[in-house]
Amino acid sequence: MEGSSQLEQIDAKNCQELLDAGGDSEKRQAYGFECLTSGFANHVWSVASSGGKKRLVVKSYTDLMLLRIEAHAVGAVDELAGRCGVGPVVHLSNQTGLVMDFLPGRTLEEVDVHRGNLAMLEGVAKMLSKLHSQKVPAACEGEPMLWRTMEKMMLVAKQTPELLPAGIPSMEVIDQEIAAAKTALERHRPKIVLGHGDFKPSNVLEHNGEVKLIDFELGGPNYRGFDWMKLFRTAGDFSEESMRLFLRAYAESAGESCSLEDLEALLQETQVFEPLTWLEAFVFFLALPQFKSDELPRWHKLAEHRWSMYQESRARLFEMRHSAND
Structure with missing residues (x-):
């Protein structure tokens, strides 16, 4: 395999030297x-x-890095993604960083996934479906990453209440809302896979029509619908047609039925996660001031915006549709 030969050509000692140099401007x-x-x-x-x-x-x-994941799991999904051809081949991975192959191309932007570009959407769907079909690495096993990461971030946010924005609910109310959201999601019975965890367009590389995925730090057991919605969530012009094209391509890549009824069910499975993508981002910006307190007004504004978007989309999670009860 090409990936194996590439691994053999790269010297592990040199990789460690390069990783060490990352912390020294003169060495860089x-x-x-x-x-x-x-x-x-x-x-x-x-x-x-x-x-x-x-x-x-x-x-x-x-x-x-350790705000949202456990130290022993760092890099596990990056390495797996490289081995199965979804992402770059990783040559060295430890708790300080990683060294991997450089992949040419450009990272996608939000507008790219809403243009109805079938070939591009098929490429993304194929790669994501392949990732989702992999076995979860032992280091990452446990409940879905969505809940694990929010729990860790809430613990951090509670340590310095003086850094929290004024216009948000209390930590107790937010805890209750997260618990209610988890219960509401369970009623939809969403499918859990090896998820990317941060599948925004900028974590997709495109080069000459070929697609690869990058940045798997938040990878682990997670809801496939969370990845789908993270890809398409936008505050700009949303294209349901593009989402349908993507979901059909995903189903075909995964060997699933994709009748009109099936496609409608996949669309609903995706839309249920819109509020959760906002809620997760909201909690992230509550915890971020612990690490970057010099930009407090910026984090407050972003947290307030994410909370507002969560409130606006909340009904998609809490209001059951008929097909979800079938």
Whole structure:
């Protein structure tokens, strides 16, 4: 297999040296690091391999990495995704970061998934379906990541109540709302798979018509509908037609029936998760000030917006439709 030969060509010692260099600006310059992204939970660079024949990606985790996941599970889904061809091949993974193959291409934007581009949507659906078909790594086993991550973030947010925005409910009320949302979701009987956990368009790479997925840090057992909705959730122009094209392609890739009735059921399964994508993001921005208190007004504004969007879409979760009771 191509992935296996690539693993053999990359020296593990060199990978560790590159990962160590991520924390030293002088070493990054000496190695020729090029910054790709700098997000909430990690810093990412590209760099040439020791032989100069390949480009690698070095991802260095920040303290925020462990806000939502357990240390022993870090990198487990990234490695699996590389082995099964869904994501880049990982050459080194530990609790400080990872080194993996560089994949050419551009990351998608929200507007891309709402354009009705069938070929692109089919490519995304095929890759996500393949990820969802994999066995959950032992390190990630447990209840769905959606609830685990929110529980961890709520514990962090409660530590410094003085950093919370003024215009939100009490922590007790939010806890009650999360519990009620969990109970409401269970009535819909959604399917649990090996989920990506943060399947926004920017975690999809497209190059010459080929699609790969990236950033699997929040991967683990999760609801497939959560991944679907995270891909299509937008505050801009929403295209139900594009969502239907994607869901049909997903069903075909997964070997599932995709009659009009089946497609309608998949659409409902997706829409149930819209409020939960907002609720999860709301809790994230409640916890974030613990790590980045210098931008408090920004986090407050984002938290208030996510709570507002949750309230607006809440009925999709709590109001049962006829098909959900079949």
